[in-house]
Amino acid sequence: MRSFNRVMAITVSAATALSVVIAAPAAAAQELVVNGTFASGTAPWWASANTSMAVDAGRLRVDVAGGTANPWDAMIGQNDIPLAEGKSYTLSFDASASAQVTAVTTVQLADSPYTNTLTKAISLTTASKRFSFPFTSSLSTSAGQVSFQLGKNAGFSFFVDNVSLTETTTQPGSGPVxxxxxxxxxxxxxxxxxxxxxxxxxxxxxxxSAISSKPMARWFGGWSGDIRAAVSNYVAAADSADKLPVLVAYNIPGRDACGEHSGGGAGSESAYKTWISAFADGIGNRPAVVIIEPDSLGDFGCMDGTEIEARNRMLTYATEQFRDKTPNTWAYLDAANAGWVAADKMAARLKDAGVGNVRGFAVNVSNYYTTSQSATYASSVNASLGGGAKWVIDTSRNGNGSNGEWCNPAGRKLGTTTQLGGADGTEMLLWVKVPGDSDGNCGIARDTPAGQFSPAIAVRLIDGT
Incomplete structure (x- = not known):
């Protein structure tokens, strides 16, 4: 793997090609938390009623009384945190507890009305775990606060160390790109x-000329064999070429529950968790973009409550794996398309599936809605999420927009090729669906199974017929 000391910025040329500009080494991000390692004792951290704190073996130990009614009835925190509206930050820390409990971490105003710009529930066990939460601030203030809300639990001890809050807003093209x-x-x-x-x-x-020479995603599923090796080999090849790979994880049990043409997936919840964990292991520290399980949140209308609960558990687990194991990957949960699920409903589904653990969400995967329609939809989803998420759009087949059909419809056309940036806050335009690959035995390809390449479909996408 090449050295990450070489920092590059990506710019988009007039022809939407990506070119490289060598940039000066970036300055270290300013640390906004004071004494986050507790090497200087406990100051300027404070503790509320129902708590007491002290440095214990190089980390902060907080003894929390039981019998409290609300999370905020027992808190620790630090005030005077500067925040700027619209800028991106990452809050990270190591934490554990003497018992299995759930706590809440926030970045908010220190005084009334205590407006939150980040609120995350954290599941704590006796094993120390690294937590990392990227967010975009909705506040401009010099009176921000980082807090850990520990109430509404039986009495226990909370341990925290290496608390960090840094601004991550940089030049366009930051991150894996x-x-x-x-x-x-x-x-x-x-x-x-x-x-x-x-x-x-x-x-x-x-x-x-029109398709196979263009950047597009590689889809991984049960057909990929040893998933860790398959992903690692693919990402390594891209890394050796100094290019950014786009991968799709597509193996959730009961996938394509509504369309059924691409049905299948892992045999059980435990098998899926093993598979997606190995997928993340295969990427490791190398740069990548990952789309997580197309259609998985759009299919709820074709699933029962038990199936939905299991799916949310699996997707949340997947987001945690990418968060914890792939520091140079931008991962996006699939968020269906502009014609399928209302934006506010999709936002609720994304929250339940752990979107806060990853970069954001993807829209229009394997569909045909125009980039403008997709960006409008994505912006509405983001607003319902409270703002701050990033999104990407699949433009592989949306050149002529949608005619209301999804399974190999006639008259569709290739869209804008993969590029960084897009209208209305879109982070990337990507060819996620491989142009020419069939949606199933339907439409203009009734004898071509899902995922199989058809030169006839490809040519029609080139010509828009």
Missing amino acids: AMTSGFYVDPDSNPAVWVRNNSGDSRAARIE
Whole structure:
């Protein structure tokens, strides 16, 4: 893996290609928390009623009384935290407890009306765990506060160390994109393999020029074999080329519950958790973009309550794995499309599935809504989330918009190729669905199973017919 000391900024040229600009090494982010390691004792941290605190073995120990009614009835915190509206921050810390409890961490105004810009429930056990929460501030204040709300539990001891709050707003192209010189072109995508094996076909040159030479996502599922090795090999190849890979995790049990053409997935909840954990292990510290389980939050209308609860558990687990194991990955939960689930309802589903653990969400995956329609929808979802999430749009087949059909409809067209940035706050436009891959035995490809490449579909997407 190449050294991350080399910092690059990505800019978008007039032709929407990605070019590399070598930037000066970035200055270290300013630390906004004072004495977050407790090396200087407890000051300026404070403790409320029902708590007492002291430094214990190099970390802060907080003894919490039982019998409190609300989380905020027992708190510790630090005031005078400066925040700027619209800027991005990351709150991180190591924490554990003497018993299994749930606490709440916040970044908020220190005084009435105690407006929150970040509120996260944290599940604590006796094993110390690193927590990291990115957010965009909705406040401009010099009177911010970082707090840990520990009440509404039986009596216990809370341990915390290495508390950090830093601004993460930097130049465009920060994060995994800044580590690379553009997006990775998959040499073994379905269209690339078809072109290689059918060089004499009159359609091959057009498909190569318009599709297989472009950056697009690689989908991983049960067909991928040893998932850790498969993901690692793919990300390593991109890393060696100094390019950013886009991956799709697509193996949740009962997937495509409504469409059914792409049904399947892992055999059980435990099998899925093992699989997605290995997926994250395969990426490790290398830069990547991951789309988590297309359709998984759109399918609720075709699932019962027990199935929905299990799905939320699995998706939350997936977000935690990417949060904890892949520090240079931007992961996005799938959030369906502009014509499927109302924005406020989708926002609620995203919250229940752990969207706060990852970069944000993806819209229009494998669908056809225009980039403008998709950005409007995504912006509404983000507003319902309270703001601060990032989103990406699948533009692989949206050049002619949607005609209301989803399964291999006629008259669709390739959309804007993969690029950084987009209208109305969109973080990236990505070819997530592989153009030319069938949606199933339907529409203009009734004899082509889901996921199989069809040169006929590909040419029609090139021509918009």
